Amino acid sequence: MGDFLQFNEVTKQYGALKAVDGVSLHIRRGEFFSLLGPSGCGKTTLLRMLAGFERPDRGRVLLDGEDITDLPPNKRKVNTIFQNYALFPHLTVRENIAFGLRVARVADAAIKQQVDEMIELIQLGAHANKKPHQISGGQKQRVAIARALINKPEVLLLDEPLAALDLKLRQRMLLELDQIHDQVGITFLYVTHDQGEAMSLSDRIAVMHEGRIEQLGTPAEIYETPHSSFVAAFIGDTNFFDGRVEALTDKDYCRLTIEGFPPALCYNDKRKQPNELVHLSVRPEKFRISLEQPTLSPQHNLVEGQVQEVVYLGSQTKYLVKVQEYLLAITQQHSRFLLDQRPIKWDDRVWVWWHADDGYMLDRYREQDEALMEMPAH
Template identity: 45%
Template sequence: MGADLAVPVFEPWTDPQAKPLIQFQNVTKRFGDFTAIDDLTIDIFECEFFALLGPSGCGKTTMMRMLAGFEAPTEGKIFLAGQDIAPVPPNQRAVNMMFQSYALFPHLSIWENIAFGLKREGMPRAEIAARVEEMLRLTRLEKFARRKPHQISGGQRQRVALARSLAKAPKLLLLDEPLGALDRKLREETQFELMDIQEKTGTTFVIVTHDQEEAMTVASRVAVMDNGKVIQVATPADIYEAPNSSYVADFIGDVNLIQGQATATGEDTYALHWREGAAPLTIKSPNAISDGQTAHLAIRPEKVTISADKPEGADNVVQGKVLDIAYLGNLSTYHVELPTGDVIKAQTANTRRISRRAYTWEDTVWLSWTATGGVLLAD
């Protein structure tokens, strides 16, 4: 009975029959001698909340501008709902873009801002009124309809920009750093509002951000970019737990990267010889690594256990001294220096209100983790 009531998981990218809404096929974009996008092939599906994540200059905004029609690919093709969009001018694409600045008209009321694009299209007045009221309800702005943009808060202005972008019912909404101007607390609240609105409208959202937490919170899938290339496309959980490279592991969240030479010791099991005189580390990882190949163990600080006494039966154990402590309220991160000079971070949840930390600076501690706690990466 319970199984019948289970909500189907939204994963069209795993279905070979699913047709993507957006297809980049071998797209390259050059500005003079500079290559902003380098031979990019990627599919984005209908109703996805897709995040483009990467450092400044990695090509994510160029990708978005090509979708919007502000830039044309130097090579390759971009398809929207099966149609090559290169010859379609920006104002005729079923695409809307929401900018970080929101670009609201200061002299128009909230109601008039949302109605602006619909009036330009020549929609009948009764339909405009109904659509604007629907957008105001969706974004919870009914009470503010007659106010001007300067009379409402930053978070409310962001919702007005979103309502205006969605009013024309685009197939695709592009969001360029949409929450960048908001303070942290408001940004976190607005992330959930964005997800809720995206789910209610069923519009495909593509968001550009350099904020990892934002991408991990809102997106169904994340594309991590660097130097015009997509390094990995996966769900937030897979990006975090199963990165395909040291770059992705290091870019998303906090990680310990330990370099060494890998030797196979069994099926999917490796010994990582990482420092002379140190016991090899035991790793169980599905990534195929050649014997003697240089590899990195990527292990998250929360997967590393810190203890005062040497743990019995642990797969991997190292001893060191507490070098630094970062107290973050809900978590404490311990930077532990090993005799080899390496520093490994371990994280503990502060589940109790205690007057004194269990470990302090210069304490000798043991760090341990399981063979499956990290992932072995070839680069």
């Protein structure tokens, strides 16, 4: 089942820059698959190789067992939703949607019937005879989807399809895309730099970085068990600690010394040995924070710090807490609200703790990832 769509050792080079560097990727039929990464990571090049606009220097692209590497774009059973929709400005909504069928020489009556069905599906009956510049961004988006889906492609490629929309509309289109995927049941390949979009829509995600796949997995796997510092920093917010393994406390846990921070207990699933240099990553929501000292099991880490900033966001509150030389980003959900309880304020001395299982050890990152690590964690 995993071999419906295959990239085998695909490489594409532009001058000295390796846009895609030996990528192998297998995508299942009917899957909602996302390529996620910062701009210039090679995700769009990969998509364009599937659409047929770029030819890989090395490697093959296979669709349903057929080698399509050298097929021109018009011979492939894939359709693309372009970043700015690329609707034909001189054609009406109806003519735009009908374009693919006209090219395929479908009979006029059949075209009319299918286009009518599509227009009904995207609920643009009132705008069918308007030109693209007369309709709104969200409507253009739907026309682009209809124009692609009417050709019944094997794979629908979406190249940052929501980037041009404002936040509210983006959230609505996310839901619509999800519904459309459920309805038509074809494979979606979604390219985005927005981790929120990828997390909420995808069955699986490939996180790309510098032409390679850093990690491939379900959204939960990628968020909870990042394979690299890059993935941990790119997906969601996190706190990084530069540590060194001091001692193995038992077969599952180890103690880290961290310069400028109290020593910390950490789950050692990577079988790190004493004196290895590591990163410890702790997500902001894994911390607990309190004014009173809690009583905890020995699997917890407890440190004392001073509140530097409090940002109340309604559903949650963000704190920046100074612990020795580190500034921790902490988010707390409000499980209950007691008016007479004194809230944590700026400059308070607080206790911060987390379970050793919630810290995640990673290899030290490469020099070039430094910039990403410095992004403020909120």
